Amino acid sequence: MENKVIEKQNMSLLVNSLTSAEGAEVIGPRRKDGKYAFGKIADASELCLDYDTTVLPPKMYLLPPKETLITFKLEKEYKVEPVIEDKSVILFGVHPHDIKAIELLDATFSATNPDVNYLSRREKITVIGVDCLNPNPNAFCASLGTAIAETGFDLLLTDIGDRYVVTIGSSKGKELLREHAETREASQAELAQRDVERQKALANYKVSLKMPPEEIPKLLDKSWDSHVFEERSEKCLNCGSCVMVCPTCFCFDVQDDVALNLKQGERYRQWDACMLTDFALVAGGANFREDKKSRLRHRMYRKGKYLWERYGKLGCVGCGRCASACLAEIASPAETFNLLKEESK
Amino acid sequence: MITEEITRTSIYLPQLAELIKVKSIAEREKLFEFKLQDAKELGHKPGQFVEVSLLGIGEMPVSVSSSPTKKSSFELAVRNAGSVSNALHNLTEGATVGIRGPFGKGFPLESLKGKDILIVAGGIGLFPLRSLINYILDKRDEFGRFIILSGCRTPRERVFVNELGQCQKRQDVELLETVDRGDEEWTGNVGMITTLFSKVTVAPQNTFAIVVGPPVMYKFVVAECKKKGLRDEQILLSLERRMKCGVGKCGHCQINGVYVCQEGPVFTYAEILKLREAI
Numbered sequence: 001m002e003n004k005v006i007e008k009q010n011m012s013l014l015v016n017s018l019t020s021a022e023g024a025e026v027i028g029p030r031r032k033d034g035k036y037a038f039g040k041i042a043d044a045s046e047l048c049l050d051y052d053t054t055v056l057p058p059k060m061y062l063l064p065p066k067e068t069l070i071t072f073k074l075e076k077e078y079k080v081e082p083v084i085e086d087k088s089v090i091l092f093g094v095h096p097h098d099i100k101a102i103e104l105l106d107a108t109f110s111a112t113n114p115d116v117n118y119l120s121r122r123e124k125i126t127v128i129g130v131d132c133l134n135p136n137p138n139a140f141c142a143s144l145g146t147a148i149a150e151t152g153f154d155l156l157l158t159d160i161g162d163r164y165v166v167t168i169g170s171s172k173g174k175e176l177l178r179e180h181a182e183t184r185e186a187s188q189a190e191l192a193q194r195d196v197e198r199q200k201a202l203a204n205y206k207v208s209l210k211m212p213p214e215e216i217p218k219l220l221d222k223s224w225d226s227h228v229f230e231e232r233s234e235k236c237l238n239c240g241s242c243v244m245v246c247p248t249c250f251c252f253d254v255q256d257d258v259a260l261n262l263k264q265g266e267r268y269r270q271w272d273a274c275m276l277t278d279f280a281l282v283a284g285g286a287n288f289r290e291d292k293k294s295r296l297r298h299r300m301y302r303k304g305k306y307l308w309e310r311y312g313k314l315g316c317v318g319c320g321r322c323a324s325a326c327l328a329e330i331a332s333p334a335e336t337f338n339l340l341k342e343e344s345k
Numbered sequence: 346m347i348t349e350e351i352t353r354t355s356i357y358l359p360q361l362a363e364l365i366k367v368k369s370i371a372e373r374e375k376l377f378e379f380k381l382q383d384a385k386e387l388g389h390k391p392g393q394f395v396e397v398s399l400l401g402i403g404e405m406p407v408s409v410s411s412s413p414t415k416k417s418s419f420e421l422a423v424r425n426a427g428s429v430s431n432a433l434h435n436l437t438e439g440a441t442v443g444i445r446g447p448f449g450k451g452f453p454l455e456s457l458k459g460k461d462i463l464i465v466a467g468g469i470g471l472f473p474l475r476s477l478i479n480y481i482l483d484k485r486d487e488f489g490r491f492i493i494l495s496g497c498r499t500p501r502e503r504v505f506v507n508e509l510g511q512c513q514k515r516q517d518v519e520l521l522e523t524v525d526r527g528d529e530e531w532t533g534n535v536g537m538i539t540t541l542f543s544k545v546t547v548a549p550q551n552t553f554a555i556v557v558g559p560p561v562m563y564k565f566v567v568a569e570c571k572k573k574g575l576r577d578e579q580i581l582l583s584l585e586r587r588m589k590c591g592v593g594k595c596g597h598c599q600i601n602g603v604y605v606c607q608e609g610p611v612f613t614y615a616e617i618l619k620l621r622e623a624i
Contacts, residue, residue, distance in 0.1 A: 069357040072400040078441040080400065082355035112607065113356050113592035224621055251596030254357075254589050258401040265401045267357070274596060282587045283405070283427035286560055288600070288622060298599075298622075306602030 002168040004183035005190055006157075011164065012044035015092065017180040019043065024088035024126065027061055029054050041092065049093050050159065053136035053319060057098050057247030058091050062105055062122055066270040069117060069254070073264050083266070086121040090176075095132040096149035096156075097141045097317035101247035102127065103152045107311040108250055126172060129156040131194075133201040138320030140334040143208035146317040148198060158194040165194040207323075210338045213314060216304040223340045229300070232336060233292035235328035236275070242322035242331035243273030243299065248307075248315050251279075274298050296330070303333050356592045359398045359443025360385070364436055365418060371504045373425045374469060375434055376410065380418045381444065387419045391476035392451030392583060392611045396591045397421065397433065398443030405429040406588040406606070408473030409447065412480040422472040422504070448591040449610050452477050452555060452581060460553050461489040463545075465566050467538055467558020468497045471504055473583050473610075474557050478512075485517055490552075492519045492545055496538030500524050500531040521545065538562065542569040549574030557583045563624040567614055577615035584610050584623060 006014065019026045019041055026041040029051040036051040038058050064085070073079040094102075109118035129149060132141070141147035149156060154173030157164040165186050168174045177183055186194075211219065243249045253272035258265035272279065275295050280288040289295050307315035316333045323332035366378035381387060387395070387409070394408045405427065411420035425434045433442070462481060466474050481488050493512060497503055503524070512518045521541045523534035534541065538558070554570045556563065563582060570580045586598035588606040598605040600620050617623045 069355065070359075072443075074400060078361055078400065080359060080361065080443060082358040084355070108594065111593070113594070115592075115594060116355050117357070250594070252590075252594070253597075254404060254595065256401050256403045262401075267398075267400075267404075269357075269590075269595070272595070272597075274599075279597060280587060282585055283430065284424075284559070284585070286585070288586065294622065301601065302599075306599075309602050 002174070003186035003191060004166040004168065004177060005186045006164050006166055006181055006183050008162050008164065010182050011049075014181040015041065015044035015047055018090055018092070018176075021180070024090045024124075026090045026092050027058070028092035038091075047093060049130050049157065050134055051093070052132075052134050053095070053139065053321060053324070055321070055325075056245055057101060057319065057321065058094055059101065059105065059247050061089050061091060062102065062125065063118060063250055063252075063271075066268055067117065068266045068268045070267045071264065072266070074258075075263060082116075084117055084120045086124050088124040088126075090126045090128060092128045093130045093157075094127055094153070095319075096129060097132070097139070097146040097319045098247050099127060099129050099149040099152040100146045100313075100317045101319075104248050104307065104311065104313045104315065104317075105250055107313060111311070126176065127153045127155075128173070129153040131156065131158040131198060131201065133159055133197055133204075135201065135205050136320045136324065137206045138323035138332060139318055140205055140207040140209055140320065141318040142202040142205040143334075144213050144314070144316070144318035147202055147205070158197060160190060160193040160197055163190070165190055207320065207332070207334050209318075209334050211341050216314065216337055217308045219337065219340055219344060220301055220305040222344060224297070226340055226343055228336060228339045228343060229297040230293045232330045232339075233296035235330055236292045236296060237328055238275065238277050238292065238295075239327070240273045240276045241325040241327070243275050244271060245321040245325045247317060247319055247321070248303075249273060274302065300333060300336050304337060357445070357590070359396070359404075359445045362442055362444045364438055364440045364442060367436070367438060370422065371502055374422060374504055375425075376420055376422045377433065377436075378411075378418050378420045379442065379444065384417065386416055387413075387444070387447060389413055389419065389447035389476075390451030390454065391480045392473060393447035393449050394473075394588070394591075394606075394610065395421070395444050395446035395448065396588070397429070398445070399429050399432040399436075400441075400443055402432040403429045404443075404445075404589070406448075406591065408476070408583070408610070410472050410475045412476050412483055414480055414483040422469070422475065424469055446591055448588070448606050450608065452611050454480075457553055458487050459489060461548060461551050462491050463547055463552055463554040463570075464491075464493040464495075465538065465554060465556040465558070465570075466493070466495045467562040467566070468502065469504060470557035470559070470562075470583075471495060474555065475505060475508075477555065482512075482518070490519065490547075491517060492521075492547070494521050494523075494538060494541045494545070496523045496525070496541065498525045500528050519545065537565070539565050539569050542573065547573050547575075549579075553579050553581060555581045560585065560624060570614075577618060578613050580614035582612055582614060582617060582624070584612065586610070
């Protein structure tokens with residue numbers, strides 16, 4: 001891959017050149033109430049590239065919390081029209097684990113029955129990643145192999161002190177850099193420095209998985225009846241926070257809304273989650289995952305086995321957001337998988 | 346990165362269909378006949394389902410109740426159970442609905458051809474089964490013996506009574522009915538559907554059982570089928586789940602790693618044995 005270097009003092013020129021350019025909106029991590037959140041960047045001073053984690057992942061720019069799918073007219077002649085809500089967005093400052101989460105979403109929505117709502121939006125998104133050198137205390141990306149991204153970005157920045165190494169991941173990224181930034185070729189010493197910074201960051205993860213990630217599906221094969229699910233789920237508040245902050249959860253509900261004139265309306269999808277009590281409820285009254293245990297187990301299996309079997313990617317990228325959001329302190333997949341591993345010995 | 350070419354049609358856009366006939370079939374159940382706009386064929390297989398849109402109310406998954414041999418229109422039999430089905434029940438002829446689909450795997454007609462067929466219908470499990478029953482009746486010589494076991498809670502809850510009556514008269518259909526609890530007028534069998542099994546003999550090598558009913562029924566009926574000597578691969582079940590999208594995305598219908606809307610709703614019992622939480 002081609003690597004460039006951009007001086008830190010020139011970074012704001014790049015960001016401001018992007019924000020002032022026509023067309024794409026720049027979205028990046030900003031400070032918000034003592035935490036970080038992705039939001040619109042109007043000026044380079046708002047962008048925080050050294051953040052630990054954001055409360056919500058950048059998923060909402062690919063799969064919005066609420067998204068119109070069709071509109072309809074209920075006049076004498078009924079009419080239905082598809083709606084594709086897409087706009088050009090530059091996601092600036094995405095951590096490698098979130099890049100991997102986007103790759104999973106890409107796989108899901110482009111598989112059998114391609115989802116044009118997602119894919120049209122995705123086409124217009126530019127991903128500028130940044131290496132996570134200051135990991136969140138609940139994250140376990142190092143042991144999960146998600147701390148370093150080799151694919152899935154247009155550009156990837158690594159902070160090496162007074163400069164960033166910029167890895168070019170696509171022709172779109174290369175073009176953007178050529179148009180908006182002043183760069184030079186990275187030297188061997190700078191690339192070596194990038195690797196040192198990455199290695200240092202790997203040592204900063206506080207949580208780690210006690211097995212290689214590819215062992216998780218096999219571990220789950222024999223864990224169905226484990227007490228771990230029952231014990232951990234006892235404290236679950238059924239609030240769904242773990243799944244709402246997850247970068248890889250993509251389940252949704254579909255609902256209709258009618259205008260007050262009763263003549264038109266829209267059908268939209270909105271985030272929904274298997275940890276909520278009525279997720280598997282049917283009209284006749286049967287609920288196929290009625291208890292907390294089966295819901296927590298389903299979530300863990302989806303993360304560690306089901307998506308792996310379907311798309312060859314784990315459904316967890318180790319960001320730790322669920323563990324940070326969970327009031328009952330039971331959400332971390334690393335903790336669950338480690339307990340299961342312990343039990344299986 | 347996405348490499349596949351994007352299909353430019355929305356998978357969430359329904360086709361419009363006209364309600365051309367409504368018939369009440371029991372206390373909470375009606376049969377609806379639809380015609381797609383531009384007189385298109387639905388093109389379904391027995392056992393597949395569609396997503397029915399009541400625009401402004403929502404969408405619901407419903408198995409198709411008519412046989413694909415009936416081409417110009419299709420029928421959906423629906424119990425009034427939720428908000429969308431309730432709105433559907435209030436519609437009159439001439440109303441417009443949206444249809445997406447057909448979705449899912451239907452009954453495996455190719456494996457069933459030439460075989461003896463044992464249908465086991467519990468309550469409104471007869472709704473999806475009717476697509477197969479009518480298909481077999483229309484192509485009767487392509488199948489072997491045709492046995493239908495049908496049961497429901499009370500005589501009042503029986504559905505498609507006239508059609509079952511027609512079957513009763515045919516020499517080439519063996520129909521047995523039962524109700525869990527009888528009333529003054531009921532002179533037929535009384536007892537759970539499993540009690541009908543002792544009244545039929547089957548040739549286990551050559552028979553497929555196709556079972557649809559409430560979730561609670563499956564374990565007991567499967568046990569009876571196995572007692573008759575049927576192998577797990579010869580027992581087919583159709584599972585009810587909440588298919589919200591029908592296209593393998595929304596996650597609601599998932600059983601373990603399987604999307605029922607894609608890989609089901611029809612499964613062999615051999616497949617179901619590998620799925621925990623299925624029945």
